[in-house]
Amino acid sequence: xxxxxxxxxxxxxxxxxxxxTHLLPTNYKQTIRNWLEEDCPSFDYGGFVVGEEExxxxxxxxxxxxxxxxxxxxxxxxxxxxxVEWHLHEGEFFEPVKQVATVRGPARKLLLGxxxxxxxxxRCSGIxxxxxxxxxxxxxxxxxxxxAGTRKTTPGFRxxxxxxxxxxxxxxxxxxxxxxIMLKDNHIWSKGSITKAVHAARAVGGFAVxxxxxxxxxxxxxxxxxxxxxxxxxxxxxxDGIKIAAKSLKNxxxxxxxxxxxxxxxxTLDNVENYICQDIDIISTSSIHQSVQHxxxxxxxxxxxxxxxxx
Numbered sequence: 037x038x039x040x041x042x043x044x045x046x047x048x049x050x051x052x053x054x055x056x057t058h059l060l061p062t063n064y065k066q067t068i069r070n071w072l073e074e075d076c077p078s079f080d081y082g083g084f085v086v087g088e089e090e091x092x093x094x095x096x097x098x099x100x101x102x103x104x105x106x107x108x109x110x111x112x113x114x115x116x117x118x119x120v121e122w123h124l125h126e127g128e129f130f131e132p133v134k135q136v137a138t139v140r141g142p143a144r145k146l147l148l149g150x151x152x153x154x155x156x157x158x159r160c161s162g163i164x165x166x167x168x169x170x171x172x173x174x175x176x177x178x179x180x181x182x183x184a185g186t187r188k189t190t191p192g193f194r195x196x197x198x199x200x201x202x203x204x205x206x207x208x209x210x211x212x213x214x215x216x217i218m219l220k221d222n223h224i225w226s227k228g229s230i231t232k233a234v235h236a237a238r239a240v241g242g243f244a245v246x247x248x249x250x251x252x253x254x255x256x257x258x259x260x261x262x263x264x265x266x267x268x269x270x271x272x273x274x275x276d277g278i279k280i281a282a283k284s285l286k287n288x289x290x291x292x293x294x295x296x297x298x299x300x301x302x303x304t305l306d307n308v309e310n311y312i313c314q315d316i317d318i319i320s321t322s323s324i325h326q327s328v329q330h331x332x333x334x335x336x337x338x339x340x341x342x343x344x345x346x347x
Contacts, residue, residue, distance in 0.1 A: 057107040083144035095137040101331030104203035105160030112153040116145040160200040161331035167204025167324045179312045184209040188322040234263035272301035275310035282315035
């Protein structure tokens with residue numbers, strides 16, 4: 037199997053968590069309203085050309101991928117008074133060229149929402165596709181731990197990108213700075229030591245917020261665990277080093293079963309298998325959502341009878 041070929045990405049990796057739409061905050065509708073206003077801040081010249089005649093548009097999936105971003109697509113057209121009928125389930129893998137959905141409404145409104153809806157669906161589906169593919173790779177290699185994304189997301193578009201990870205079947209990791217306390221090198225250097233940074237974080241985060249510490253060596257990992265970290269990220273270790281360090285730490289801290297070990301730094305579809313070991317609880321990577329190829333979709337309205345007669 038080619039690791040980079042989404043055509044080798046079957047539906048048997050799809051995870052059924054129920055309707056992920058229920059996760060979305062109420063303000064996502066305002067975000068979509070802002071996107072529509074950004075795309076048409078004044079006159080809708082193209083809309084004037086086509087008018088308000090009722091029409092039926094077909095959404096095609098032009099490249100293979102996992103469908104993701106359904107609630108955002110739906111909301112774009114709902115705000116414009118259009119309706120969407122889906123012919124696939126979200127999270128389903130499809131081959132090109134596939135009729136994915138039917139959208140009904142005034143021609144002007146269909147075209148007003150077209151680009152915002154397609155861009156969102158394409159980006160979200162691309163992330164879900166890459167996430168599912170990497171998940172398949174690590175599972176086939178025998179890894180049973182957590183595969184996660186990172187916070188290296190696009191400002192203003194994080195909700196869509198994190199949603200795509202979830203549809204792809206991977207862990208979205210922390211959503212923002214308030215979701216978990218992650219102490220990286222800059223935090224530690226500024227505070228003076230790992231121990232001081234962890235203690236300060238615990239003083240304000242209390243029992244309800246987990247603390248993760250990024251480390252560059254086993255000695256730093258030992259200090260983080262001793263200070264009370266919940267998660268230790270072994271950052272930028274090579275593939276042999278990560279296995280040695282993880283095994284050593286698990287053995288040395290066997291009594292601290294609550295401490296999770298995370299592996300991160302430069303992991304891709306091509307090298308992730310080299311880093312897999314069962315002593316690592318979490319593999320995290322930005323390669324499943326940063327600079328990911330979009331899934332290509334198109335929305336086509338039918339030709340009018342007048343244009344057919346003229347031909």
